[in-house]
Amino acid sequence: MPKSQGGLGIRNLRTHNRALMANFAAKLLSSGTGPCFSWLADWYLSNDIPQTPLHADTPFWKSIVALIPTVQNATFCKIALGDRTALWHDNWINLGRLCHELPVLYSFAIDPCCTIQSQRPDGIWNLQLHNPLSHTAQLQLHVLLQALNNIASPGTNIQDDRLLVTTGKRPTTKDFYNLFSDKGLVWAPGRWVWRKIIPHRHRIFLWLALKGRLNTKDNMVVKKWCSDAGCDQCPAVESVEHITLQCRQADWVWDKLGVMQATRANDLKTLVHYVPSDTWPICMAACLLHLWKARNNRVFNNKHIARRPLLTNIADELTLWAFREPKLRSKLMHWVNKLLDPG
Numbered sequence: 001m002p003k004s005q006g007g008l009g010i011r012n013l014r015t016h017n018r019a020l021m022a023n024f025a026a027k028l029l030s031s032g033t034g035p036c037f038s039w040l041a042d043w044y045l046s047n048d049i050p051q052t053p054l055h056a057d058t059p060f061w062k063s064i065v066a067l068i069p070t071v072q073n074a075t076f077c078k079i080a081l082g083d084r085t086a087l088w089h090d091n092w093i094n095l096g097r098l099c100h101e102l103p104v105l106y107s108f109a110i111d112p113c114c115t116i117q118s119q120r121p122d123g124i125w126n127l128q129l130h131n132p133l134s135h136t137a138q139l140q141l142h143v144l145l146q147a148l149n150n151i152a153s154p155g156t157n158i159q160d161d162r163l164l165v166t167t168g169k170r171p172t173t174k175d176f177y178n179l180f181s182d183k184g185l186v187w188a189p190g191r192w193v194w195r196k197i198i199p200h201r202h203r204i205f206l207w208l209a210l211k212g213r214l215n216t217k218d219n220m221v222v223k224k225w226c227s228d229a230g231c232d233q234c235p236a237v238e239s240v241e242h243i244t245l246q247c248r249q250a251d252w253v254w255d256k257l258g259v260m261q262a263t264r265a266n267d268l269k270t271l272v273h274y275v276p277s278d279t280w281p282i283c284m285a286a287c288l289l290h291l292w293k294a295r296n297n298r299v300f301n302n303k304h305i306a307r308r309p310l311l312t313n314i315a316d317e318l319t320l321w322a323f324r325e326p327k328l329r330s331k332l333m334h335w336v337n338k339l340l341d342p343g
């Protein structure tokens with residue numbers, strides 16, 4: 001899943017495989033994409049472009065055919081000969097997809113999957129329909145013939161082109177991968193969790209923390225690793241929100257930075273949007289990191305950190321990070337000074 005949608009940016013191989021197959025299908029349905037595609041298309045797609053695989057098809061061809069409707073829905077065609085464009089299912093005419101726009105006439109088609117070329121053998125339209133047509137079908141045929149008359153006759157050596165609806169360019173595997181994997185959901189923290197100023201291992205920590213996947217006691221109870229979900233310092237359930245927003249150490253940090261109000265919402269997303277500054281999420285990331293470190297030191301090493309060393313640790317961390325992006329240095333030092341303020 002992409003990082004912007006809350007994933008780790010690692011490619012899903014199953015989806016990638018589907019995208020490769022869809023790209024293969026798109027090449028089959030376009031002219032001028034190479035001899036191997038032309039040969040396959042001449043063999044399999046000579047008069048019609050199937051929508052569903054046949055029982056007798058090979059497994060390879062079945063997997064390609066299963067993706068043809070997806071490719072057709074994602075693209076529009078600039079036609080010439082029309083040998084790789086489906087008359088009823090492709091988007092090639094101003095009217096839209098004819099199977100949707102003229103559904104009654106479509107139901108009279110002898111071959112619903114026919115190519116344009118098969119219905120225009122010598123440059124003259126010869127639509128093959130079951131006769132007699134119903135009244136509605138005749139009206140829709142009239143509309144279609146009018147639209148067809150407005151289409152200029154193609155030259156013989158021009159090739160069909162299939163372009164993506166979204167970009168107007170020839171589709172690539174990447175386009176299909178995005179099409180298959182994009183769920184339209186944007187994970188808001190994705191914009192700052194992966195910023196380069198934060199060292200990589202800490203970025204992974206932040207991702208785990210914001211996804212609620214750290215091994216806090218509440219998660220450990222769910223995993224049946226322990227039976228007590230209580231915080232070691234106070235009578236509350238130990239969750240990521242508790243450690244980073246409510247527990248005693250958290251109060252020290254957020255009080256010092258003047259954002260106590262936002263922690264009442266018990267939601268890290270509220271806190272990150274509380275201060276309208278582009279360096280605030282970075283400062284917050286350093287705070288979350290050291291609150292978690294303090295918790296681990298307490299639980300595993302029985303070492304309790306005091307208020308002043310905790311604030312100094314966060315300030316040191318931020319100072320270190322500031323060297324990674326000198327442009328943000330002065331803004332980050334504002335937070336460092338706040339943390340080190342002796343008040």
Ligand SMILES: [Zn+2]
Nearest residue numbers: 231233234247
């Ligand atoms: Zn606590």
